[in-house]
Amino acid sequence: MTDINEPTPTATPKRADARRNEQTLLDAAAALFVTSGVEVPVRDIAAKAGVGTGTIYRHFPTRADLIIAVYRHQVEGCAEAGPALLSSSASPYAALRQWTGLFVDFLTTKHGLAAVLRTDNDEFKALHAYFLGRLVPVCTALLSAAVEAGEVRSDIEAQELMRGVGSLCIGASDPHYNARRMVDLLINGLRHG
Amino acid sequence: MTDINEPTPTATPKRADARRNEQTLLDAAAALFVTSGVEVPVRDIAAKAGVGTGTIYRHFPTRADLIIAVYRHQVEGCAEAGPALLSSSASPYAALRQWTGLFVDFLTTKHGLAAVLRTDNDEFKALHAYFLGRLVPVCTALLSAAVEAGEVRSDIEAQELMRGVGSLCIGASDPHYNARRMVDLLINGLRHG
Amino acid sequence: MTDINEPTPTATPKRADARRNEQTLLDAAAALFVTSGVEVPVRDIAAKAGVGTGTIYRHFPTRADLIIAVYRHQVEGCAEAGPALLSSSASPYAALRQWTGLFVDFLTTKHGLAAVLRTDNDEFKALHAYFLGRLVPVCTALLSAAVEAGEVRSDIEAQELMRGVGSLCIGASDPHYNARRMVDLLINGLRHG
Amino acid sequence: MTDINEPTPTATPKRADARRNEQTLLDAAAALFVTSGVEVPVRDIAAKAGVGTGTIYRHFPTRADLIIAVYRHQVEGCAEAGPALLSSSASPYAALRQWTGLFVDFLTTKHGLAAVLRTDNDEFKALHAYFLGRLVPVCTALLSAAVEAGEVRSDIEAQELMRGVGSLCIGASDPHYNARRMVDLLINGLRHG
DNA sequence: GATGAATGAGGCTTCATTCAT
DNA sequence: AATGAATGAAGCCTCATTCAT
Structure with a gap:
């Protein structure tokens, strides 16, 4: 110095x-x-x-710093998969569905992560910001493409959708609950209205 | 006597x-x-x-006893609304959608309740059991009717659906998030096989 | 009465x-x-x-009042047995030994009573006083008679002896411990000087 | 290094x-x-x-850990005194009597320790085990030697004797009670039968 | 830089005892 | 007289965080 x-x-x-x-x-x-x-x-x-x-x-x-650091690699990987899927999939909607699947896979293998993402505890504000800041743009691109292709409704925003997906992943360890099925329902629901 | x-x-x-x-x-x-x-x-x-x-x-x-007591009236009201809606609505699916709306209204006005319902903390086991025990049968009736009417897919169980709805209601106080819209998406997604 | x-x-x-x-x-x-x-x-x-x-x-x-009331009958019985044994036994020492046996029987069947008798907790002062006040004179009579008969040493006081006996009855429920045997040892030790 | x-x-x-x-x-x-x-x-x-x-x-x-630590030095000292007394005393019985005296001295200067040793409260299990584990073997050696020398009766076990001694030390602070005299009586009582 | 000892706020629960009904 | 609801002091224990070594 x-x-x-x-x-x-x-x-x-x-x-x-x-x-x-x-x-x-x-x-x-x-x-x-x-x-x-x-x-x-x-x-x-x-x-x-x-x-x-x-x-x-x-x-x-802070604890958030640690959590972010632990998951940075995987979050980055998830972020990078968005554009790749968009160009390789049969349709934007298919890409969106696949990408969502990756996100669900990530969250459901992290016991408690989804829950903490949905907490409004100040301790986790930074964690929150990092996740959304990195992934919302990716999701937006996928969603917009699907909208433009006329595959899904246009009144849903990426950030909201991601929060929904994240919420559905809470408590995924429960044997009576299958987060992936619920998320499939949600994505399916994008198609009408 | x-x-x-x-x-x-x-x-x-x-x-x-x-x-x-x-x-x-x-x-x-x-x-x-x-x-x-x-x-x-x-x-x-x-x-x-x-x-x-x-x-x-x-x-x-126990704390669960207190929480249950606090919400008992509203849970009972929600449970009783199920059959009523079924007989008054245009279709079983419409009834299911309306009933889900009531449940969402209930949960989203109880800051933190949805979160605790998804916790696997032992302290809340009884709370959990009460909610599901009271509401799952109601939801099952609605869902079954909609399935029989050919309006929705048949591979989803009421308990799972309710957990999904409950999850989507976590963090509903966030202005960037609208639980009701997400639940609409989810219910919408029930159509199609 | x-x-x-x-x-x-x-x-x-x-x-x-x-x-x-x-x-x-x-x-x-x-x-x-x-x-x-x-x-x-x-x-x-x-x-x-x-x-x-x-x-x-x-x-x-007070709790002491209750305890006293509960055991009054038996304490009275024990007190009255003293003079009776003295006149019916082969020797004062034999009477003393028998009477001690009665006291041990009483205490060892009252889980925790012996312990509380030895506590110096204020709460139990009255209990203490009642037990000693009622039984020490009886024991004194027995002991004095044995001393006068030349059967036991003369330097031990009844109150002290009773406290010793009471102490030995603490924890009598333990299978590795036999209060009666220990009290026998103690009484045996009174001989010789 | x-x-x-x-x-x-x-x-x-x-x-x-x-x-x-x-x-x-x-x-x-x-x-x-x-x-x-x-x-x-x-x-x-x-x-x-x-x-x-x-x-x-x-x-x-745990509290037991603390109590053990507080008394460890003295318990060790007491344990080590056993063999020493055995070799230096005029007879095994004399050694036993002296050793018992040391134990009594230790206990009676620790207000409440004897009482807790007799408690069957789980909290004190470890304390209990430590005391007995360390001292019973010592006492056994002394007692056996006295038995073999024909000085005392052979039907009493060290553990029981120690518990008896411990019990007699409860409430030793009472001026109307002399634990040492009572223990002397007890040890004296070992001689017959 | 690393360590881990110390701090002390914070939560839960139990019960003797009082006192309104 | 009887009741049992309410009180609130006491104890226990856990952990995030700081800071001397």
């Missing part, structure tokens, strides 16, 4: 051990999120990662 | 003050459920009602 | 229902003391007796 | 402040156990030690 030869003028590059730690933390958190939900105690994550709790706070000041 | 006008011959009627207190409690709880969700601390409810915490435990041994 | 004339000229005689209630209470308390110890919640006793808690407090202002 | 003076190479040594705190806690607990018994509220101990309640739970997850 005070060195005139500073290699990266803006950000100091992370030390190797810090980077290693960060990955360890992400792995531990991901594992615990699956088994205990994203509200698992910080100490449990620290213990699983073999670090102190302070280390978590250094790398991820 | 011999008096034809005897209101409650067997059970001792509740003392007037106790009944008053119970109502005060229900009102306080209902108000706090709206502003702070159904997980609001017991002490807050007691404070708002102007009673001691023990009084709450006397009337409602 | 059996006097045909007014038994208590000053106090208003108890109403029949009050007397009946009192007995019901004693029975209920006795039963619960056996199964749950003498510290069982007041409400449990009231419930078992089918009365309100207030009724208990009216009849027995 | 490469320092030849490294004190504990494998286990991370406790931080100095933690160790200090632990001692402070033990001291505070010991003091309060004396004045208020071992069931004194956790918050009181924390307050006396000048720490938060969480600190107590960190160091001693």
Whole structure:
């Protein structure tokens, strides 16, 4: 910071051990999120990662930061799949349906993630913003194409649709409930009216 | 016992003050459920009602008992509306759609109730059971009638549908989200095989 | 007590229902003391007796009063057995040993009573006083006779001995412990000086 | 790590402040156990030690852990005294008597400890187990030696004897009661039969 | 940078006791 | 007299977060 030869003028590059730690933390958190939900105690994550709790706070000041980091790769993958599907599918509606399926697959394998996305708890505001900010534009493109192709009604917005899909994925672990079927119904419902 | 006008011959009627207190409690709880969700601390409810915490435990041994009591009237009303709509509506499907609308109206005006219904927290098991036990049969009747009339697909069960509807009502207070529209989509999606 | 004339000229005689209630209470308390110890919640006793808690407090202002009342008959019986044994036994020491046996029988069949007798909790002061006041003189007579007969050492006081016996009866329900054997040891130890 | 003076190479040594705190806690607990018994509220101990309640739970997850830690030194001392007395005393019986005296000294200076040892409260199971596990073997050795020397009767087991001794130490603070004298009686009583 | 010890607010629940009905 | 509703003090325990080492 005070060195005139500073290699990266803006950000100091992370030390190797810090980077290693960060990955360890992400792995531990991901594992615990699956088994205990994203509200698992910080100490449990620290213990699983073999670090102190302070280390978590250094790398991820808020829980939302940690959750975002854990799922960033998959969210990115989902976002990138949108345009790809649009160009490879038989119709925009088919692409929309397939893309929605990917999103459902992602959410339903993350115990508790869907629930937290729908919470209006301040703690998760940033998480919320990240998810929608990254995925709404993708969904909008798919939806618009389907509308323009005359396949679906035009009065639904992508953001709302995504929230609906997200909501339907809450509690997907219940054996008496099948989120995918419900989402299929929802997407099917886009066709009339 | 011999008096034809005897209101409650067997059970001792509740003392007037106790009944008053119970109502005060229900009102306080209902108000706090709206502003702070159904997980609001017991002490807050007691404070708002102007009673001691023990009084709450006397009337409602578990939190689920309290929540059920708060919403009982409306759940009963919703349950009773099912058969009525079936006989008064133009078609079973129309009745189903209207009934679903009532359910959505109920849920979306109870901040946090839909969320708690989807929680798998043990604390709410009884609540869960009460809601489903009371409403699933009603929904089943409506759905079956619509299936028999050939209006909707036959592979969806009432319980699943209700959970879907319930899920879509989570976070309905968000201005960017309209639970009713999403539920309409879902019900719409029931048509077609 | 059996006097045909007014038994208590000053106090208003108890109403029949009050007397009946009192007995019901004693029975209920006795039963619960056996199964749950003498510290069982007041409400449990009231419930078992089918009365309100207030009724208990009216009849027995403190818990000690209730305990004393419950055991009065047996304590009296034990007290009266002392002189009887002294005159019927082969020797004062034999009488002392037998009498101690009666006391042990009494205590060990009252789950928790021995413990509460040894507590220095203020709540039980009166209980304490009653037991000792009634039984110490009896024990003193037995012990003195044995001392005078040259059968046991003379430096032990009845009160102390009774407390020792009482202590040894604590936890008598434990299968690895036999209060009677320990008390035998203690009494045996009185010989020699 | 490469320092030849490294004190504990494998286990991370406790931080100095933690160790200090632990001692402070033990001291505070010991003091309060004396004045208020071992069931004194956790918050009181924390307050006396000048720490938060969480600190107590960190160091001693259960109350039994805390009690054991408080008395560990003295229990160990008592346990170690057994064999020593056996080899230095004039006779096994004399050793037994002396050892019992040590045990009594220990218990009678710990207000409420004897009582809790006799409680069948689950909370104290571990405490119980620790005491008996550590001291019964010692007592067994002493008792067996005395039996083999023909000094005492052979039908009493160490565990039972220890419980008896423990029981006699309950309420030792009462000026009208002398636990030591009662225990002497008990040990004396071992000689016949 | 990393650690993990300490903090202490915050929630739940039980019961002895009082007192309006 | 009897009732039992209401009170509210007490205790327990968990965890997010800070900060000395």
